[in-house]
Amino acid sequence: MTRLITHLRHVDLAVPDYDRQREFYAGVWGLTEVATDSGLSFLAAEGSPEQYVVRLRRADDKRLDLVAFGADSPAEVDALAERLGRAGVRLISQPGAVDTPGGGYGFRFFDIDGRTIEVSADVAVRGHRRLEAKEAVPVxxxxxxxxxxxxxxxxxxxxxxxxxxxxxxxxxxxxxxxxxxxxxxxxxxxxxxxxxxxxxxxxxxxxxxxxxxxxxxxxxxxxxxxxxxxxxxxxxxxxxxxxxxxxxxxxxxxxxxxxxxxxxxxxxxxxxxxxxxxxxxxxxxxxxxxxxxxxxxxxxxxxxxxxxxxx
Known part of the structure; x- marks a missing residue:
C-alpha cells in the first residue's frame, strides 16, 4: 500500500538534568553529538542517514517533546496536513521550513493522547558509514x-x-x-x-x-x-x-x-x-x-x- 509516512526519524526528550543525560547518550550509550544550540543537543547514530535520532532539551520538567516521522516529499507532507485538518486533528503548525539540523519541510500536530508528532520531508541526508565488526554502537x-x-x-x-x-x-x-x-x-x-x-x-x-x-x-x-x-x-x-x-x-x-x-x-x-x-x-x-x-x-x-x- 502507499503511505504518506515512510519511517521513524527521531525521538526528542526534555530533561531536567541535561548535562547528565547528554553525557549518557553521547558516552556509554554510543550516539554522536552532531550539533548543540542553547540547551539543545542533537545526537546521531553512526550508521544512520538521519541528521539525528535523539534530541535532548534542557527543561524543568521531564517529558517526551515529540516523535518525528519522515515522508517522501513536501507534496505528501501537504497532503497529510490537509487530511488531518479535515478530520479535526489539532495541528500545532502548518507545513513550512523545519529549523533543525538538515532543514526540510514539515509540520506538527497532536495525536489522540496529546503527544506532539512531527512529519517532514526533504531533510538533508547525513554522511554516515557502515559499522565495523565488534563496533558496538547504535546503527x-x-x-x-x-x-x-x-x-x-x-x-x-x-x-x-x-x-x-x-x-x-x-x-x-x-x-x-x-x-x-x-x-x-x-x-x-x-x-x-x-x-x-x-x-x-x-x-x-x-x-x-x-x-x-x-x-x-x-x-x-x-x-x-x-x-x-x-x-x-x-x-x-x-x-x-x-x-x-x-x-x-x-x-x-x-x-x-x-x-x-x-x-x-x-x-x-x-x-x-x-x-x-x-x-x-x-x-x-x-x-x-x-x-x-x-x-x-x-x-x-x-x-x-x-x-x-x-x-
Whole structure:
C-alpha cells in the first residue's frame, strides 16, 4: 500500500538534568553529538542517514517533546496536513521550513493522547558509514513504544490518520490485550502501543550491527553500572533481541537487532499470549517479565500532553 509516512526519524526528550543525560547518550550509550544550540543537543547514530535520532532539551520538567516521522516529499507532507485538518486533528503548525539540523519541510500536530508528532520531508541526508565488526554502537533508531490509557482507541487513530498497519498483538488471559505492534513500512514495527495507566514514553529502541555487537554493547553498559531492567533475550513478536536499560532520568532505552522484515502482501497479524515465557523471550536467557519490569516501563506521567514543546 502507499503511505504518506515512510519511517521513524527521531525521538526528542526534555530533561531536567541535561548535562547528565547528554553525557549518557553521547558516552556509554554510543550516539554522536552532531550539533548543540542553547540547551539543545542533537545526537546521531553512526550508521544512520538521519541528521539525528535523539534530541535532548534542557527543561524543568521531564517529558517526551515529540516523535518525528519522515515522508517522501513536501507534496505528501501537504497532503497529510490537509487530511488531518479535515478530520479535526489539532495541528500545532502548518507545513513550512523545519529549523533543525538538515532543514526540510514539515509540520506538527497532536495525536489522540496529546503527544506532539512531527512529519517532514526533504531533510538533508547525513554522511554516515557502515559499522565495523565488534563496533558496538547504535546503527540507527529502530522503534519507539508509547504508553496509552486507551490502547485500542490509539491504535485506531494511528491506523485511520497515519496509515499505520497492525503487525501483531500481545495479550494474556488475565490482562487482555496489552500491546499493538504498528508498522509504516515492511519493518515489523516502527511504533508499538502499550497499555499503561497514563500517557507516557514506554521505551526507545536502537538497532545494533548484529548479535555480537548487541552483546558487546549490553556488556559495556553493565560494566559501566547502567541499570538493566530486562534482558538479554529475544522476543517472539518481531523476532528481535532485547536489552532494556534505564537512562539517568528513568526513561527505558533498548539495544536490539534483527527486527523482522515482513512481506506485507502476505502477512497476517497474530495475537501472542505473553504469559507464555517463550513469547516474551524465545531464548529463556532474560529475567522473567514481572510487575516490577512493567512498572519501570510505565514511566512518569508525561507533562507534555497537549502542550507543544517550545522548540
Amino acid at each position: 540507527r533508531l529502530s522503534h519507539v513504544v508509547l504508553n496509552s490509557p486507551d490502547l485500542d482507541a490509539t491504535r485506531r487513530w494511528y491506523e485511520r490518520h497515519l496509515d499505520f498497519a497492525l503487525s501483531d498483538t500481545l495479550s494474556s488471559p488475565r490482562m487482555g490485550e496489552v500491546m499493538h505492534f504498528m508498522r509504516c513500512n515492511p519493518q515489523h514495527h516502527s511504533v508499538a502501543l502499550a497499555k499503561g495507566p497514563h500517557t507516557s514514553l514506554h521505551h526507545i529502541s536502537f538497532e545494533m550491527r548484529g548479535l555480537d555487537e548487541y552483546m558487546y554493547g549490553t556488556g559495556r553498559l553493565l560494566r559501566a553500572g547502567v541499570r538493566m531492567i530486562w534482558g538479554p533475550g529475544r522476543h517472539l513478536a518481531g523476532d528481535n533481541t532485547f536489552s532494556y536499560f534505564l537512562d539517568p532520568h528513568g526513561n527505558t532505552v533498548e539495544y536490539t537487532t534483527e527486527l523482522e522484515l515482513l512481506d506485507e502482501d502476505t502477512w497476517h497479524p497474530s495475537v501472542h499470549d505473553f504469559s507464555r515465557p517463550e513469547v516474551t523471550d524465545q531464548w529463556g536467557t532474560a529475567n522473567p517479565m514481572n510487575e516490577l519490569v512493567a512498572r519501570e516501563s510505565f514511566n512518569d506521567p508525561d507533562r507534555g500532553v497537549f502542550v507543544a514543546p517550545p522548540v
